[in-house]
Amino acid sequence: SAVISQKPSRDICQRGTSLTIQxxxxxxxxxxxxxxxxxxQSLTLIATANxxxxxxxxxxxxxxxxxxxRPNLTFSTLTVSNMSPEDSSIxxxxxxxxxxxxxxxxxxxxxxxVL
Amino acid sequence: xxxxxxxxxxxxxxxxxxxxxxxxxxxxYSVHWYRQKHGxxxxxxxxxxxxxxxxxHEKISASFNEKKQQSSLYLxxxxxxxxGTYFCGTGPPSSYGKLTFGQGTILTVHP
Numbered sequence: 001s002a003v004i005s006q007k008p009s010r011d012i013c014q015r016g017t018s019l020t021i022q023x024x025x026x027x028x029x030x031x032x033x034x035x036x037x038x039x040x041q042s043l044t045l046i047a048t049a050n051x052x053x054x055x056x057x058x059x060x061x062x063x064x065x066x067x068x069x070r071p072n073l074t075f076s077t078l079t080v081s082n083m084s085p086e087d088s089s090i091x092x093x094x095x096x097x098x099x100x101x102x103x104x105x106x107x108x109x110x111x112x113x114v115l
Numbered sequence: 116x117x118x119x120x121x122x123x124x125x126x127x128x129x130x131x132x133x134x135x136x137x138x139x140x141x142x143x144y145s146v147h148w149y150r151q152k153h154g155x156x157x158x159x160x161x162x163x164x165x166x167x168x169x170x171x172h173e174k175i176s177a178s179f180n181e182k183k184q185q186s187s188l189y190l191x192x193x194x195x196x197x198x199g200t201y202f203c204g205t206g207p208p209s210s211y212g213k214l215t216f217g218q219g220t221i222l223t224v225h226p
Contacts, residue, residue: 041218042216043216044216106149106157
């Protein structure tokens with residue numbers, strides 16, 4: 001399975017600021033995704049990070065708030081913009097590869113607290 | 116649409132069995148099961164792609180009934196290490212990871 005790392009692992013930010021989260025995979029993968037998990041809740045898909053093109057966002061999530069980049073097949077970033085306390089969550093990237101028949105692996109997550 | 120898991124929580128003693136169900140109001144094409152321990156990332160357990168297929172992983176197995184639009188996860192002779200929150204995720208054909216997760220089932224195993 002792929003080894004996924006995320007930076008930072010946690011951060012405490014002030015309201016109105018932005019934070020960029022990095023996701024690095026040790027091998028090339030077909031798909032990369034960003035999920036949000038609010039405290040005690042399930043995982044909610046934010047967007048699919050497309051290599052070389054704009055990300056595909058799920059209902060309720062917009063590019064201005066969560067800009068995403070994916071410059072190559074092993075790296076992606078998610079920015080949480082103009083943060084408010086409601087953005088306090090764990091943000092997880094996940095990867096999937098056609099060679100692994102849809103199996104999806106999650107990174108360790110970034111725990112974000114907004115004051 | 117989010118799949119529905121039941122029960123919401125279950126408490127077991129070591130060695131006991133448990134069943135966690137995942138139901139959808141929409142047709143299921145694949146069901147993915149994950150376990151998440153507190154403060155950690157979800158860990159992949161298994162994926163079921165065909166109707167009626169049952170898969171196993173040590174003492175954890177699962178079934179997938181396309182007609183009933185339901186999947187069940189079976190944990191037999193539970194161990195302390197089984198404690199955690201179990202999520203099912205469902206996806207359209209060739210979703211390659213684009214999943215909708217259930218609300219989770221909290222499993223606690225006591226000595």
